[in-house]
Amino acid sequence: MQQGQAAILETERLRLVDFTAAHLGDFAAMNADPDVMAFFPARLSREKSAVMLHRLIAHREQHGFSLFALHLKSDHRFVGFTGLLRVDFEAHFTPAVEIGWRLPKFAWGQGLGPEAARACLAHGFGKIGLTDIVSFTAAINQRSIRVMEKIGMQHDTADDFDHPNLAADDPLCHHVLYRLRSVE
Template identity: 50%
Template sequence: MNSGPELTTPRLLLRRWRDTDRAPFAALNADPQVMHHFPATLSRAESDALIDRIEAHFDRHGFGLWAVQHTGTGAFLGFTGLWTPAFDAHFTPTVEIAWRLAHHAWGHGYATEAARRALEYGFTTAGLPEIVSFTAVPNDRSQAVMRRLGMTRDPRDDFDHPVLPAGHPLRRHVLYRITPDRAA
């Protein structure tokens, strides 16, 4: 894979993707618990294609969804980073902060720790004026991370995700926002 910006936190390395990440990422994407708030789990081919899109995003924008590795154990934990959504909504074009961690990595504060570092990069290095995050209404765990990051929600910004059909249980999404002056 490619070289590029690496970010560190006290426990984590946020780095570009390696071929050795493909198998654990596919396992993460095939886990029904991890993918509970997504329309479906991903096959190995779909997971690999996602890594390829992430790497292309880095090449195009200079930032993306970093692979997250625990610095103490070297374990691959998932991803956290910055992404440009490809759908049209009242708040696009925009950059979102997103994360997806393996189930074994939940409950340790890794998502918040990695996301704080990605926000810092987005505001200080990439010079972004605002970063958003969104998730399906029932995804309380991700909303809690958004609040811990200092992101705020105006219910008037909530939206129906345009790639999900009417009536889909995950279609309604909440939108959180943060600006550089609010980032911790």
């Protein structure tokens, strides 16, 4: 985290800040870990992480929201991302805004993902003014599905889908879709 960078959101244990170029080292290290990336088609090289970071910043400038970098309040350590993005492929539920998360392995299992996600949902339904937020993952990614359940998202198996960017015989192809609607 850059010195003095303001938190956009705060939770009990976390500061959620805008991504900047200064995050590249920590971001790339997380995206290069095979365990973290087990349910994605590939790990990311430092160059691909730099491209993704650039896109996240551009998304924020264009749409007013994006993924947030997570930092522990206790020691400022980078512990991944959670946030909102427009879904960048076509499917039966698009156009839509998704909530997503990725933490480095040392930070798993402490409830930090759901803690950050709850703050992002409140931000999305509040300041951003969204009425619906979705989340999806490979049907075999039980840890991520658990986060969706813990933050109160709803699942209808009729919504599940095959990811259009993956081959039909890829074990990651079949995806679950969870939804949450704002309480009007």
